[in-house]
Amino acid sequence: MSWLTEARFGLFVHWGIYAAAARHEWVKSYEQLTDADYQPYFDHFSPDLYDPVRWADDAWNAGMRYLVITTKHHDGFCLWDSKLTDYSAPNTPWGKDLLAPMVDAFRERGFKIGLYHSLLDWHHPEFPVDLYHPQRKDVDFIDRTADRDVSKYADYLHGQVRELLTGYGKIDVMWFDFSYADRGFNAKGPDEWRSAELLAMVRELQPGILVNNRLGLGSGDFTTPEQVQPPGNEVAAGNGTQLPWEACHTLNGSWGYHRDNHDWKSPALLIRMLVDAVSKGGNMLLNVGPNGRGAWEPGALDVLSGIGSWMRLHERSIRDCGPSTYVPPADCRYTQNGRRLYLHVFAWPMGHLHLPGLGDRVEYAQFLHDASEIKRMDVDPAAPGHTYLTGLPDNTLTLKLPNRAPEVD
Numbered sequence: 302m303s304w305l306t307e308a309r310f311g312l313f314v315h316w317g318i319y320a321a322a323a324r325h326e327w328v329k330s331y332e333q334l335t336d337a338d339y340q341p342y343f344d345h346f347s348p349d350l351y352d353p354v355r356w357a358d359d360a361w362n363a364g365m366r367y368l369v370i371t372t373k374h375h376d377g378f379c380l381w382d383s384k385l386t387d388y389s390a391p392n393t394p395w396g397k398d399l400l401a402p403m404v405d406a407f408r409e410r411g412f413k414i415g416l417y418h419s420l421l422d423w424h425h426p427e428f429p430v431d432l433y434h435p436q437r438k439d440v441d442f443i444d445r446t447a448d449r450d451v452s453k454y455a456d457y458l459h460g461q462v463r464e465l466l467t468g469y470g471k472i473d474v475m476w477f478d479f480s481y482a483d484r485g486f487n488a489k490g491p492d493e494w495r496s497a498e499l500l501a502m503v504r505e506l507q508p509g510i511l512v513n514n515r516l517g518l519g520s521g522d523f524t525t526p527e528q529v530q531p532p533g534n535e536v537a538a539g540n541g542t543q544l545p546w547e548a549c550h551t552l553n554g555s556w557g558y559h560r561d562n563h564d565w566k567s568p569a570l571l572i573r574m575l576v577d578a579v580s581k582g583g584n585m586l587l588n589v590g591p592n593g594r595g596a597w598e599p600g601a602l603d604v605l606s607g608i609g610s611w612m613r614l615h616e617r618s619i620r621d622c623g624p625s626t627y628v629p630p631a632d633c634r635y636t637q638n639g640r641r642l643y644l645h646v647f648a649w650p651m652g653h654l655h656l657p658g659l660g661d662r663v664e665y666a667q668f669l670h671d672a673s674e675i676k677r678m679d680v681d682p683a684a685p686g687h688t689y690l691t692g693l694p695d696n697t698l699t700l701k702l703p704n705r706a707p708e709v710d
């Protein structure tokens with residue numbers, strides 16, 4: 302798990318022909334489009350502005366260190382040159398595999414590579430017409446699976462995952478999405494995908510790969526809270542052990558490109574969410590939805606640039622950091638890495654900033670951007686073990702702790 306917890310911050314990319322529709326990646330289901338209704342997006346998909354080297358640079362400069370790309374989303378469209386279907390990028394006007402140049406560019410830039418793969422497939426003729434399927438209105442609940450053989454779909458699913466894990470070099474994360482048992486008919490849920498067999502194959506083909514918790518077999522190697530910040534360290538369901546977790550978030554409320562969604566989260570908010578995650582032992586996977594031409598929106602680039610400016614100053618308070626045993630003041634977070642304790646001030650108190658329990662343990666406080674150091678902290682003799690900081694010009698401070706292990710007062 303070391304590289305995942307060391308990286309702490311990754312890039313999620315939702316991209317496919319739904320980006321040409323420009324109305325969310327679920328557009329086929331939301332609008333209950335037939336295959337014929339949806340075909341024009343395939344027939345006109347030719348992302349002339351696609352530039353994976355630039356994508357990798359922009360993401361790296363934002364401080365992201367791993368990629369998770371949607372190889373196939375629920376609509377069934379494949380970014381790579383699959384031998385198991387014609388419903389793929391090489392058969393669109395673009396005419397080429399889109400995954401290979403992306404994996405190459407990001408790996409060359411230094412990223413770990415993660416592949417998102419949808420367990421749902423609204424294009425495959427054997428995938429059950431369930432309560433999410435675009436054709437759900439056309440069949441009665443009782444007849445939903447009458448004419449479909451989900452085991453044939455499972456063969457296809459396993460075959461495509463094998464293609465992905467044998468055709469694109471070392472893959473570091475397999476990000477399946479998503480299993481559900483209640484499908485409005487007698488579904489067996491994850492058993493339909495033959496998930497245990499699929500997971501065994503993934504681990505055999507890519508030893509050391511990390512697999513998320515959405516294959517329907519419990520917690521996986523890490524849990525994936527979505528669009529929420531867990532209240533504390535995520536605990537793996539059931540067995541009480543604590544697993545790494547990764548909160549995935551959109552920039553603007555939409556995973557796939559949506560022409561009307563420009564309500565960008567601010568860099569300040571996203572930085573606080575990233576700090577909050579790390580302070581609780583988690584990661585943040587932040588999503589970009591490129592448009593149908595393969596470009597990232599200016600609003601997205603602006604937000605990522607703002608995050609990158611902060612990361613250039615405070616990256617060490619994120620990389621390989623985790624929770625502290627010290628309790629931070631209200632509206633603050635601590636992230637810690639060994640003897641370095643990082644104080645993140647989300648909101649300024651009136652007057653002093655009171656750091657309970659640190660007392661004279663702080664050797665110095667350093668403002669990361671001007672390299673000035675406070676040699677002496679205001680220690681209130683009436684409140685032994687407490688430290689007061691005043692007039693801090695920055696929102697993230699390095700506090701250096703003595704060699705002895707931190708204790709909680």
Ligand code: FHN
Nearest residue numbers: 315326327478479527549556
């Ligand atoms: O249905 C998908 C959704 O489109 C998106 O891919 C998110 C990302 O985590 N996963 C599913 C919803 O949980």
